Amino acid sequence: MSPTIISRAGWDARPPKRRFTPLKKWRVQGIVLHHSGVKNAPKGVTAVKAYERFHMDSRGWNAIAYNWLVDEEGVIYAGRGPSVVSGATKGWNSRTESICFTGWGDVKVPEAALKSIKWLIADIQHRYDNKLWVKGHRDVGNSTCPGNWLYDWLKSGMPERVEDPVNVxxxxxxxxxxxxxxxxxxxxxxxxxxxxxxxxxxxxxxxxxxxxxxxxxxxxxxxxxxxxxxxxxxxxxxxxxxxxxxxxxxxxxxxx
Ligand SMILES: [Zn+2]
CATH class of the missing domain: 1.10.101.10 (PGBD-like superfamily/PGBD)
Known part of the structure; x- marks a missing residue:
């Protein structure tokens, strides 16, 4: 089943300060996974709005940094959206699409969020003929992002079932x-x-x-x-x- 996807209009995104720059498809090499890096982060659309404010007002960036965000319930939000240059991964923004889990990736991430992240990665891959690598932010930058738990999950091939043993x-x-x-x-x-x-x-x-x-x-x-x-x-x-x-x-x- 496809997850819920909220467009920029759907979460009432602010207009970017400058028009988004399209990605050149032939330059795009990969997908980078991030987390918010915030413990006890706000949830749902509140988190998305908070990161937008932080990126645009405190950092002075063009718009929310990520191409995509996924919240703890597995709802997907278009950050900047598909096929545009993001501001999330220094040195790689014109060669990747970025996904941010809005919560804290150092501890177990809810199943619904994992499912949506996996779905989203497959969907992005599909747009790029399945030729992209998938990495954690720490693989391409000086960062602990996307947190140890989420990083391990990514590196072990995004397993479907990571419930507690009692629920297996x-x-x-x-x-x-x-x-x-x-x-x-x-x-x-x-x-x-x-x-x-x-x-x-x-x-x-x-x-x-x-x-x-x-x-x-x-x-x-x-x-x-x-x-x-x-x-x-x-x-x-x-x-x-x-x-x-x-x-x-x-x-x-x-x-x-
Ligand atoms: Zn990151």
């Missing part, structure tokens, strides 16, 4: 894993085959959770993933062949 849909999770296991049984995952996809991503995440560093959680079975799988297999060498390949046995021990 275990039937759904095990059905999902069963589906992935069938993929693995049909064709074991390996570096040699350059395996890719959701099953590889699940293995990487699991290895990471268990303390075997697979490198990035990127769904690509590369050198670091193979090495982590081998280290895992060495640990369970009485059950598993140490070959760096994930077949049914290694999968079962990983997810048992």
């Amino acid at each position: 849909d275990w039937d759904g999770v095990s059905a999902h894993l069963e589906g992935l296991k069938n993929i693995v049984l049909a064709s074991p995952l390996s570096k040699r085959k350059r395996s890719r996809g959701e099953a590889v991503r699940a293995v990487q995440q699991r290895l990471k959770d268990l303390g075997f560093e697979p490198g990035g959680i990127d769904g690509i079975y590369g050198y670091n993933t193979k090495r982590a799988v081998k280290m895992f297999q060495v640990r369970y060498a009485s059950f598993l062949k140490v070959d760096g390949v994930v077949g049914g046995n290694t999968w079962d021990v990983l997810f048992s």
Whole structure:
């Protein structure tokens, strides 16, 4: 389901001091995620209006800095809106679109906000033929933005389910894993085959959770993933062949 999107007119944005500068599509390389950096930030449209005032009146900027904002309930606001130069990411404003979570990204961000951020990133990607990188502000600037929790979520591939354990849909999770296991049984995952996809991503995440560093959680079975799988297999060498390949046995021990 699409989230609610509020246009600039919808949240009564002030006119920019100067006309917005269009982004040159061919120059745009990425999407940058921010948070407000404000603990106990105001909520909803009140936050958006507050950041606009701060950016325009205190900082003297042209308009609210971000292309997009997402509040704690997952409502999306057009800040400057699509395809215009923002003022959010020093050095990158003419090469990125920016998204700001209006709350505090150092602690767990509400599920509704995560869903909308993910939806928005996909929507922006769609406008740029899915060729953009997605980074946290700290990756491209001297900043702790977008906060540790939100940054980790972004870097772990924007997982759908991060509820508290008591709310996890275990039937759904095990059905999902069963589906992935069938993929693995049909064709074991390996570096040699350059395996890719959701099953590889699940293995990487699991290895990471268990303390075997697979490198990035990127769904690509590369050198670091193979090495982590081998280290895992060495640990369970009485059950598993140490070959760096994930077949049914290694999968079962990983997810048992
Ligand atoms: Zn930032």
